[in-house]
Amino acid sequence: MGGPTVEDLRERVRGVVVTPADEGYEEARRVYNGMVDRRPAVVVRVANAGDVIAAVDHARENGLDLAVRGGAHSAPGFGTCDDGLVIDFSGLHGVRIDPERRTARCEGGVTWGDLNAAGYAFGLGVTGGIISTTGIAGLTLNGGFGHLARGMGLSCDNLISADVVTADGRFHTVSAEQEPELFWALRGGGGNFGAVTSFEYRLSPVKDVIAGPMVFELEYAGDVLRFYREFIQDAPEQLGLFPGFHIAPPLPFVPEDRVGDNFILLVPCWSGPPAEAEKVLAPLRDAAPMLAEGVGPVPYPAFGAAFDPLLPPGLQQYWKGLFAGELTDGAIAAHLEYGRLVPTVNSGVHIYPINGACHRVPADGTAFAYRDATFATVIAGVWPDPADNAANTSWVRDYYAALAPHSEAGGYIGFMDHDDQHRIQDNYRGNYDRLAQAKRRYDPGNLFHLNQNIKPGTAA
Structure with missing residues (x-):
């Protein structure tokens, strides 16, 4: 039958x-x-x-x-x-904020835009993605970092509990106290262990932030990157900050005759006391001569959606990601060579900091293993015309190849593409064998294999 x-x-x-x-x-x-x-x-x-x-x-x-x-x-x-x-899950966008407990219970189809907006009314939020249309599920299961990570930790560090359906059709509610091994695996192990139907987060105070891009000419890119690698080591943890290579879109603060040119940016997000913002941001403005600046007070949900217009659905995309403990001179040289070649206004290269609170969780505290990495680089190739697929995919691959000798063997699984399956064990380092055993327990037939796949382990 x-x-x-x-x-x-x-x-x-x-x-x-x-x-x-x-x-x-x-x-x-x-x-x-x-x-x-x-x-x-x-x-x-x-x-x-x-x-x-x-x-x-x-x-x-x-x-x-x-x-x-x-x-x-x-x-x-x-x-x-x-x-x-x-x-x-795209029809399930329910978010319930408990302002007394400072928690949020979110359905499986919630996006960061949904959660940011719901929390804003209560002056609460949690580390989320740079693009507000990103789902909370994928980001959290992969680890999850963004503007608030240095102060609040990764998205998965703020997960209190989750409801998940495993491969046998069983429904589990997991937390640090209830089925802790599955809870451990979900926090960074990707979609390998089941379909998560709801997430419960611990929230922290955040409302309006001082944020926006600072635009520098490419000739100063080396100065900006050298400044960033030193400054971010002990910058106040309420400061999110990353450099990025981008082609300038038509924005009010960008000179009209420079729209379409390639620049290096610094993108700060200060979530601390507004009165301290000028003091905190002053060193950034002195990093190099600045062409333009769009920094100002903005509701956190609005800033969380600031990059959305560059990434509407339907564009061609090919990505690569790397972790690094240091931003070495060799890595900077690779960025200077390839960052100036960003092919479209939709593409970009960001070097996110994952220090501060992210470092205060042990490497085996969650499935996300790179707790000693300071930088997570994404090379996001995004473009509208399929005729450009070969050329732009090559740009991403060449950029990655130039950075790889100056980076860790593994990278963030949310930045991996279809041809990165060979990196799985490197992505999880010493946590891989434990994850493979959790996979064997909860999905021995590897039903959930359409992901950066962890194969079920053999009997211990």
Whole structure:
């Protein structure tokens, strides 16, 4: 006998089941990266945890590939598949803030824009992504850093509990006290261990911030990077700060005749007392002669969405990521060579700091292992025209190859692409074997394999 049919699945779920024969299939199968063009057999737009259980059961019992989609931002397109089943959380955006406990309970399809906006009313927030349309699920399960990481730690460091459906269709609520090994694995182990239906976060005070880009000519890029590597070591932890290479879009503070030119930026986000901002930011303004500045007071949710216009859905994307303990002279030389070649206004290279509070968690405290790294670099190739795929993909690969000798063997799994599976063990260092054992316990058949995949370990 065969497994349950799609009609059986429709009867089990409250949400919407979409197949190639249904209206809306073309929209349902799309993901954020326009380079990814796959045709799943069925997309389940889940309405609750029961729907997730039904979808997992259906995939397992029919031997289907299973993809899990939150914000759909996965650069390799792991949120979809050919001929398999997609669990789509995009309709679940509920956020409940408890201002007394300073916590947030979020459904699996919540984006950072949703959470930032909900927390803002209470003057509370948590470390989230640089793009507000990113899903909280993927970012948190990968580790998660952004403007607030130096003061608050990684997104996964602020996770209190999670509800997750594992490969056998069982529903688990996990925390430091309840199924602690699965909770440990979820905090940095990616989507390897199940489909997370809700996340509970610890929140911290944040409301309006002093933030925005500082724009410097490329001729000063070396000075800016050398300043940054020293300054960020002991800068106040309420200061988020990263340098980046970008082509200038048409913004009010950018001279009109310089729009379209390539620059190096410093992007500060001060979440401390506003009266201290000028003192904290003054050294940045002295790093090199500045062309333009867009720094000012802004609601944190608005700044969290500041880069969104550069990254609408449907663009071609190819990414690479690296960790480094130091920003060496050799790494700076590689940045100077390739940073000036950023190919489109949508592309960019950022060097995020992951020190401060991120370093106060032991390397084996969560699955995220690189607690001694200070810098996480992303080379984000993003462009509109598929005709440019070969040239722009080569730019990303060449840039990565130049930085790799000056970096750790592993990188952030959220910045990995489809051809980075060979780096999995390096990405997890000494935590890999423990993760493989957790995988063996919770997903021995590797149902959740459309990810930066951790293979189930052998018997201990």
